[in-house]
Amino acid sequence: MPTDKAKESAAIAAVDEHINANVHIIGIGSGSTIVPAVKKIAEMVKKDKLDLICVPTSLQARELILSNGLKLGSLIEYQELDLAIDGADEVDEQFNCxxxxxxxxxxxxxxxxxxxxxxVVADEKKWSKNLGDQWKKGIPIEVLPIAYKITKKEIEKQLGGEVVVREGTEKLGPVLTDQANFILDWKFDSSKVSNWSDINTKLKLIPGVVETGLFINMISKAYFGNSEGKVQVKTNSSISS
Incomplete structure (x- = not known):
């Protein structure tokens, strides 16, 4: 599949550039794009005898690390990582994600x-001028189950748009996170958003919100692959060394 080729190319390019003998503790993200990245990391660890510990972002990432024979760590043990590699749903020109x-x-x-x-690693369709140009499913917001109706109402009151509770596809009821919380997806009008940092702050101040899916200017580099296997690298000059 062309999209699979794009994701694989981006993942391998990122791993080749960043994984070496000077990197010892890394964060491993979740999603389909990370699968080829972890496979490539496992090959390098075996070939070059690297001493590498991997910290997962989810139960899926944990299983991916273990199934590829990599050393598993946790945030309880390690709070300073050399690198974190993850996928993205969308990244804009200001490196908001x-x-x-x-x-x-x-x-x-x-x-x-x-x-x-x-x-982050992704296919080229995940790079946009503005958030919302490509990703139409909304901003994921993790909320306490007891508060989801209150939080939904308050988000719509303060920020407009539509907030929906994410439902499971193969079971009835809301999707549960690894922390047993609910997910609200806020479908916003991108033409009315001028400052994503302010939006993120407003969301996090609403009672019941655990965390948002807005990553504000946190990315140092982004790798976007296309169907031909070519990779475009975007560097965030404001935080990259």
């Missing part, structure tokens, strides 16, 4: 802020 389409945004953000460098 939407994550959480898979429901892991809270753990993903925890891992990202612990990393000296946070890089």
């Amino acid at each position: 939407i994550k959480g389409g898979g429901g892991c945004q809270t753990q993903e953000k925890l891992v990202a802020i612990c990393a000296k460098k946070f890089i």
Whole structure:
């Protein structure tokens, strides 16, 4: 599949550039784009005898690490990571990012802020001029189950748009995060948003909100692959060394 080729190319390019003998503790993200990245990391660890510990962003990432024979760590053990690599739902020209389409945004953000460098890998369709140009499913927001109706009402009151409770596809009822919380998807009008940092702050101040899927200027580099296997690298000059 062309999209699979694009994701694989981006993942391998990022791993080739960033994984080496000087990197010892890394964060491993969630989603389909990370699968080829972890496979490539496992090959390098075996070939070059690297001493590498991997900290997961989700139960899925944990299983991916173990199934590829990599050493598993946790944020309880390690709060300073050399690198974190993850996927993205959309990245804009200011390096603001939407994550959480898979429901892991809270753990993903925890891992990202612990990393000296946070890089993302994706197919080229995930790069946009503005958030919302490509991603139409809304901003994922993790909320306490007891508060979801209150939080939904308050988000719509303060910010407009539509907030929906994310439902499971193969079971009845809301999707549960790894922390047993609910996910609200806020479908926004991108033409009315001028400052995503302000939006993120407003969301986090609403009672019941655990975390948002807005990653504000956290990415140091982003790798976007296309169907031909070519990779475009976007560097955030404001935080990259």
